[in-house]
Amino acid sequence: MQQRPQRQPAAAPIPMAATPAEARKLAEGLMDVMSALLGLIERETELVRAGKIREAMAFEPKKSELTRRYVNVLTQLKGSHKYLSESAPELLTTLHRHHDVFRSMLQINLTVLATAHAVSESIVRGVNTEMQRRTIPNTYTAAGRRATPGPRNIAPLSVSRSL
Secondary structure (H helix, E strand, C coil), X not given: CCCCCCCCCCCCCCCCCCCHHHXXXXXXXXXXXXXXXXXXXXXXXXXXXXXXXXXXXXXXHHHHHHHXXXXXXXHHHHHCHHHHXXXXXXXXHHHHHHHHHHXXXXXXXXXXXXXXXXXXXXXXXXXXXHHHHHHCCCCECCCCCECCCCHHHCCCCCCCCXX
16 A cells, blocks of 8 residues: 655745835834844843843743744745845845844854853763762772773763752
8 A cells, every 4th residue: 555645735925025015014024023032132141141041041932932923024025135125225224234233132142142051061060070080989000090980980960950
């Protein structure tokens, strides 16, 4: 018995701007979602810098929703790029300028998050090394050097994230 491949439903066509009013509405939508996302990211960055990771994680659902809206508006903008470049080049230039500022602010946020990740990873590795050192027996080789422990002496560190 042969199975027929299931067809994927056709993707909905991307609405493109065809009038100056639609182009303006698209640009305003992008500016609104970038402003909202930027405000949220700035607040998240402040909390992470202050070490309040749990409070920063509470923004995740809202950040995901804004990111989804941002991608949708960017997709519409890409579909309307030709029209915008012909009929409203100044609007397109303004959007590029705002998007550059947006990207630089995102880069700051990503740097802060990467730093927090590296610090927390370093702490966990340090704790693990200390725990391993306490459980590994001190033995020496015939040459008088410290013997490296075998795999049976090394126990992994387990962390409870529910705390």
